[in-house]
Amino acid sequence: MKEKVVLAYSGGLDTTTLIPWLKETFDYEVICCCIDCGQGNELDGLEERAKLSGASKLYIENIIDEFCDDFIMPCVKAGAVYEHKYLLGTSMARPVIAKKLVEIARKEGATTICHGATGKGNDQIRFELAIKALAPDLKIIAPWRMTDVWTIQSREDEIEYCKKHGIDLPFDHSHSYSRDRNLWHISHEGLELEDPANEPNFENMLVLGVTPEQAPEKGEYVTMTFEQGVPKTLNGKAMKVSEIITELNALGGKHGIGIVDIVENRVVGMKSRGVYETPGGTILMAAHEQLEELTLDRETMETKKKLGSQFAQVVYEGKWFTPLREAIQAFVEVTQKYVTGEVKFKLYKGNIIKAGTTSPYSLYNESLASFTTGDMYDHNDASGFITLFGLPLKVRAMMLAEVEKKNLGE
Amino acid sequence: MKEKVVLAYSGGLDTTTLIPWLKETFDYEVICCCIDCGQGNELDGLEERAKLSGASKLYIENIIDEFCDDFIMPCVKAGAVYEHKYLLGTSMARPVIAKKLVEIARKEGATTICHGATGKGNDQIRFELAIKALAPDLKIIAPWRMTDVWTIQSREDEIEYCKKHGIDLPFDHSHSYSRDRNLWHISHEGLELEDPANEPNFENMLVLGVTPEQAPEKGEYVTMTFEQGVPKTLNGKAMKVSEIITELNALGGKHGIGIVDIVENRVVGMKSRGVYETPGGTILMAAHEQLEELTLDRETMETKKKLGSQFAQVVYEGKWFTPLREAIQAFVEVTQKYVTGEVKFKLYKGNIIKAGTTSPYSLYNESLASFTTGDMYDHNDASGFITLFGLPLKVRAMMLAEVEKKNLGE
Amino acid sequence: MKEKVVLAYSGGLDTTTLIPWLKETFDYEVICCCIDCGQGNELDGLEERAKLSGASKLYIENIIDEFCDDFIMPCVKAGAVYEHKYLLGTSMARPVIAKKLVEIARKEGATTICHGATGKGNDQIRFELAIKALAPDLKIIAPWRMTDVWTIQSREDEIEYCKKHGIDLPFDHSHSYSRDRNLWHISHEGLELEDPANEPNFENMLVLGVTPEQAPEKGEYVTMTFEQGVPKTLNGKAMKVSEIITELNALGGKHGIGIVDIVENRVVGMKSRGVYETPGGTILMAAHEQLEELTLDRETMETKKKLGSQFAQVVYEGKWFTPLREAIQAFVEVTQKYVTGEVKFKLYKGNIIKAGTTSPYSLYNESLASFTTGDMYDHNDASGFITLFGLPLKVRAMMLAEVEKKNLGE
């Protein structure tokens, strides 16, 4: 019996070429897996396509809800944004995909997993770290790094190679940009973006929405409710998280929200430049933060922001299945206990403009904040506070004055 | 000879009332100081007004350039934003004002400084900590906290009190919002903002610009150059920092940039809600960050972001004149050595949209970032990297598998 | 019916004096509570003493196990050490005491809690913040801060006042040092310690053990086991945590372990100097850390150390009953999942010398660590790792060389 390899399969030219290549080069039985995280591609006919290309089996797994609940929501609650700009759309998807690949490999008794990520990017790291953590005994094949046995250089070579192996299928034209898409976002790299001096050519690029200039002249109010940090309703209608994100994508795309142009630092040691569209995600994170402003105390919020940045790094670096990610997530979970309430905001040409927030657990105390003093706070108390709060500065200044006096006296 | 008090004087009703009150209550000779940080108020006639009210002297000090160079720029370089939203407009101004008050107190041989900040806000802390640090021997009078001797309750009381002391001056009508303004920003508190459930009434509120809705239909490109983190030219014209901020205020105000609605955590332990307009500052900080993306390495940027948040806290809490502020500033200064280059962006209805960045010190390496591999990086190297980078995860997974096996065997 | 006050009562002169004073000054019914955290004082006869002094009731609550399990152990697991030196003995005890006082106040329907902490220390803050968090409606009386109604100045005054109110009891002589003791530690302040230039007079001071000089000439091996971060056996004998600490106190005291002389920074803004004896606690924390070295991965350990320092601050500042403390504790709890194993060490004249560690969950892999290479790691992989790990430095150096070349060319 042949060894089995589980191949992360999209149906595109690259991963289709891998089917005959894996068979020819290593004599594997190839099991294709197409993991649907909401990338929106055509799944009809995929099975025939895979089998025609020589795969023994095709799994199509819709994991959108698992992706939303167990991967996206922890990041939203953590406020995880890499380098303060990137909402981790691709980073969050890799571990959930790897988890499914491992599950299928176990079920099938496969010895190997093969992915099509390149040798310069972050995705190879994310796939492989997840696999190592979940199934350290599985072998991993990353063809694009195997320059001795993978000699195919171009799209044309791939088509040629497929034809030679009896695969004559129609493929989409080469994408202009290098892209990754799922329910949360789409990323764009390459072309004019490769020189940071260039302005992005948004007209040719955007997929999930329009630029602020193209957005409607009239803004649109949105209301959301959250319970313990999780979105529950959108404009009054109860929905599950995946539905809320879908709906927010439509709203955000329409109003030019969540387009980010960034030079980011990859794990593999280089800067790269990309444009991300995260219309719904940007709104969801802003709405969540709007509610936290009201319901988290200062020190919890401050520590959470630091850990949220670190969470983003951990996820970006592919370290999802680690004790550190679990531990930070446990921290965050505790902070969300009272992140419950309603936020209102207006979407208008790239802006998310707050329009009011309420919560039964609001820590904002109107009588305290206003200028008339209630019984919780006496203006005299402020004097005592300042005396002690400023004591270290005063002691230091007195000491320095004394030293100076002494020095002058000498 | 009478003891002298230096009074932070604005010419408004509140601080004018303090002149007779300080004389009557403590028998001080009152020296008024109006410190101009760019608040844009009318300074003509201020001297007569102060003297008529009983002051023995009025100092008018224009410190806009010192404010920009020594207080604003360190915050810009540090990327200092309090709670990720507030650009510290008021926080940065208090220490420079206090410094001037102390200088005048020393020159005049005054024993006391009096300020008009209330007992519920942060400003009392910022003024007093700065004074303690610079002149620990000076007494401080904060009338609004002295509920035993300061019995005036309302604007009407103040006018009455002035009249009784022979001061019959025209005063502006009570501001609708409680505001603080300088070259960097204007803040708004009170009225409908006191309930976070309310949407701000921007039409009545905004002073430095318009809302995104009211901004022009056509965006506007802006080019800036920086040297070692300091802005040097705007649209090709060399200017000093204060001029650049002034110009950016005009541009930002026009395009609806930099309006922030925030529930923030005060030092004195409560949440408060305010709206800030920081049109030029928002652009300046974004442009500076755009250049840093290209010129700072990952780890320096990451550590700088953490210290920048802490810098913001230190400044917010009034601890400008402390070793910690100096030490963080020294850290930041080193990071700015190569933050030199040109940034281009477009302003459009509340958005600052990047339109290209260049620097002689760019760490972005196009040949590395693109998919064709140069001689600095072999795809095989990535395999070695991942093996070591993922080693801890793999060792752990193997250990857990072994433990499980043992447990099953038992 | 009179209002009731719950008084934190030790049986000593200070708190005994408070009984008649509370009745006389405020007409309270006084309910005394003696909370036993292992301070080792005489509880016999306490009830008669309290009643004789005018209390209506005395509660004696032994909370040693709750103190150990719910307050000490979270700190041990977190590695919480304030300013890298102080093991928080007093800080951890205050919130558990306050919790009991509140419980009794609720049970008795009291309106007020009275504690005897001074106006210069941290304890007033810890008691009062805990009470505010647990029972914001309760009034708090801190007599030593009430300089208008509390006019007693000295020990002699107190004895006098007691006699005048019919209380004629024998009191211990004034302690030479100001001390606080519980199962975890004893602190010493005052006398020669008030000048940091002085060497501590350990001979007169130490209570729980001896100096290293006085310790036995022969060291002593100790073995402990932990499960999920919690100590389970000591020298092979299973015991509950409070018993283990008791036993470790004896061992540590005998061998001169855990004596710390520190100038620390109080919450109230001043430096103070104290000596702490924490014989058992020092050993317990060292043993726990010895096991973590083997069972935690690098990044988890590193983040945990940072959060552990912050946990120490939170506890030191009296903020036990806060979301931040709960959230950090949740983080720590996750990290402890595999902190299971055995540690061996030798106690000798102030030293805790490691003598071997084992764990089924050890992340130490002997085949990896030794110089002969197994199949998990190829020396070639290191080359790839270094190429990528050092890429940012190399790109930067090349860029700087290029700029220099250009500048020379000009």
Add this chain to the structure above:
Amino acid sequence: MKEKVVLAYSGGLDTTTLIPWLKETFDYEVICCCIDCGQGNELDGLEERAKLSGASKLYIENIIDEFCDDFIMPCVKAGAVYEHKYLLGTSMARPVIAKKLVEIARKEGATTICHGATGKGNDQIRFELAIKALAPDLKIIAPWRMTDVWTIQSREDEIEYCKKHGIDLPFDHSHSYSRDRNLWHISHEGLELEDPANEPNFENMLVLGVTPEQAPEKGEYVTMTFEQGVPKTLNGKAMKVSEIITELNALGGKHGIGIVDIVENRVVGMKSRGVYETPGGTILMAAHEQLEELTLDRETMETKKKLGSQFAQVVYEGKWFTPLREAIQAFVEVTQKYVTGEVKFKLYKGNIIKAGTTSPYSLYNESLASFTTGDMYDHNDASGFITLFGLPLKVRAMMLAEVEKKNLGE
């Protein structure tokens, strides 16, 4: 003309073998460099030895003072300790050695640097990152990683290889432990240490001193002075830093100070176990910290501790020549301005026992710290302080009580 390679040369068997190997394998002209950081080995006769082995030249560079002033002291001032235990003895030496190698390579016009570090350790990373940062154009040869051309497997092979190439020299016997030594420390790895379950065999191992058990029965007082964080005198005698460390090494070694047994996390992803002797360094860092307790304010100290840990990581990871190291060092430098004064302590059997500290810049204020109140602090002020400091807890507790009441009412 042949290409030149600069070889990091110790005179031992390993690096001597590299001379003929480099010539034979790559046809290099070999220039040997022996960099003296205080490793205490025999330098007499080294030149003949190198030349006899085929080197064209030998440089012997004594860089002890540069090592002390520019590498050790920044770490001491920063309080840089890796994983709270390791004083970075080897980590600090690698970049200064690499710097010298690069200088000599430039002077000689060499194209390549060769070092003898293995493929499993941290040192390869430290050497190579330093070389990349200082001279990105230089080639690096790390023979032990070149498994295709480096086929020598054992000490016997090396001797054989040397003999075959006409080198017949006496070599020390194989060290029992794998060691690295310089002025600051000596490290020990291998043998019984490879199993963390084993107690170290200190008797066979220690080089710089004795165990606490073997140390004298009588302690010894030491006095040191510092100026701006730099040690200036030892027991009253002015010395330069390298002399002070030398003298402290003798004192510390005698009294059993600074022996650390640690399982640490290497950069290359594995745990390793080692014993470090850092007798003088341990004392120097403790003395420096003792002075900082008195002269640094709370917040500066706290931030410095975090950055000091990060500094340790940066140095441990070989990233000395980076902007981040420079920036943290600038932070630290500012904090040292007033770290001036005298510290006294007693060395006794592994213990460093504080015996008094003084500084003209002491922030300890005796009148504040003692129980009688001076004019800087009114006990009433503490009430105001606590009211505001505890306000967030109280507001929160009131809000929760209200919610609960409402829920009960429903």
